[in-house]
Amino acid sequence: MSVHDSASGAPAPEGHSAPELPTNRLSYRLDSAILMVGRAVSWLWLATLAVVMTNVINRFILGRGSIAVEELSWHLFGATMILTLAYAVVSDDHVRVDVIREKFSLRTQAWIELLGIVLLALPILYLMVEQLYQYGYRSFERGERSQAPSGLPYRFIIKTLIPIGLTLVAIALASRALRCSTLLFGFPRRLARTTPRQ
Helix, strand or coil: CCEECCCCCCEECCCCCCCCCCCEHHHHHHHHHHHHHHHHHCCHHHHHHHHHHHHHHHHHHCCCCCHHHHHHHHHHHHHHHHHHHHHHHHCCCCCCCHHHHCCCCHHHHHHHHHHHHHHHHHHHHHHHHHHHHHHHHHHHHHCCCCCCCCCCCCCHHHHHHHHHHHHHHHHHHHHHHHHHHHHHHCCCCECCCCCCCC
């Protein structure tokens, strides 16, 4: 079970009581929306598992493989992964170099995160998303489908989910930057309110 700091929008890791970034009204709303999307999309893992099991049974027990089912399994896996990345950012469950980070004060951590998000992460995500939306749209215009005769049609769906997932990550990072700003500059104003539930 995660432990929440009363002024934070993200859970502290289990067994941790480390101070967390404060939240503000806008970051609270953004985090809540991302968490809601993440919880909804996480149900796709069950669908992914069901399709993978179906593929395994078909190929290794019944001796009849299906290209469409095999493609569906990696489409679902890819879609679920990309659409839940933002959830990992908001809940602070993504990979960090904690051995280095833990040596810094919370304010130093906030400065590093704010500069990293504003100068590196968001500009790179903007460039990626801009190109990837065009990538998905071109796939839609061409009516792209699997190259295998019995494969899946509508390849644009999975290609369009990539920039959508990265857009959600950008929103989650913008929310994180706002929380850093609240700690460092007192703007936006700290929100003394219940945190978004996981």
